[in-house]
Amino acid sequence: MDKRIIYYNNFASHLLNAYNPNMLYPDLPHRWSDADWRALVDMAASFGYTVLEFWLVPRLFCREGLESEVGREFARQMNVVIERAAGHGLRVELIAGLATTGGDWRTLCPNIPEEWQEIQYLWDQWSRRLPELGIVGIFPGDPGACSRNGCTAETYIDRSVDIAHIVVRNLPGAQIEFHTWGPPFFGWGNLYEPPDSHGEFRQEHQHTAWTFDKARADRSMTHLLRRLLDFPEGTAVAINLGFNPDGNPTGEQDARPWAREIAKTNPILTWDFSLTEGENAIYPHYRFQRLFRRRQEELAAAPYSGGICFTMTPLLNQLSLYEAAWSFRDPSADHRAVQVDDGRRAVARRFFGELFGPQGETLAEYMPLFEIVPDWGHYAQVHHTRGEYHAEMQALVSLLQDLRGQERTTPFHPDVETYRRELLFFAQLFADLSGPNPDWTALRRRYWERVYAIYDRLPQHVDPRPKRATDSLIAFFQRPVFRGEGAGDGASAR
């Protein structure tokens, strides 16, 4: 199988923000025009991606999604994306949870005949709506999954085989990608659902879907190996190095032996979600040490054929997307922000040089400063005193101001000038957060209004993460986290 370097833009309703397309609420801001999408596709192609992936979110994966204006418009615009991608030789991939549907994220039960009928109907209808899809991914959950009526990970596997055949009957040119996400198979048989449950999403029980049990993992992976031949020809399997949210191959959660076994008959790839930006921690990211190390670990582990580069902020974290594509194209490329010895430019310097010319390359040295907040998949360390950090951020503010007018023309979305101004916003914010006597309330409001204000216009969402993420970013700077500040200083005393 050709290497899949997958640009995965997750624009689900709990990940809305100013830097993500709003595909769900026509009356709210951050809608993208077809021209926006085409420019995005052109940029992704220029970075070296070979696949564009999107999640058909539960809000659309339901009758209402099929029959509403927002659902029809979604399908129309995704077909525009598919056409543009094809012009660059890229394929588009849809992923959807096997059975999680509707704006309230309810999971239907394949062991209830009427609900199984409905699941098949939704897959059948949606695969007809997007006739030129290149790849269709079947996902266990997160959110959602079923433990009712005897459902287990084996149920998920067996019913995915059935769905895969419905999909390829409608889309003979498409390939199936089967997902093992979770410990493995997120939530199937291990999600706690109260006795009165009808499959409703309940935030307070979602963590149980990550409960690892070696016997369950062995049993379900053995079952998958038995069923692989029943999937359509060419089905790929997405399996991370480890059966945990960070994909780390630790102890009993080491998935590498299973990956090697699957690779004997089917192409494998990773779906390592936490490498680039986690979820809801919105600022300019620089998490490339772990990203490139993970690529090296994959090379050593099994014959992987690529994987995803996740973003929920395509209008802000273009550098992450560029680095992530390069991590697959050249896993030995240099992720550091400095000039490398043999004269090759490190990836970040090349990125900024293409945008702003030689002076812009210096930006690469400042970008790691943003990455000081511990987060999913990111084990941050702070090496500066507060005063040093503040001074560096002020220097970044000056550099970004100096770069005004030096933008070059390159496939980029949005335009390079807008990107420069966004970096300037965050540099100023982080400078103010680390400066003397911050006005925390005003800074919190400044961040919220720039990033998450769309939630002020939505009814109470099922997922509280945007507010929590904002609070924790502000709270991070309020704590004694910098060098020389005592408590919490352990990792930074160097």
Ligand SMILES: [Zn+2]
């Ligand atoms: Zn069930």
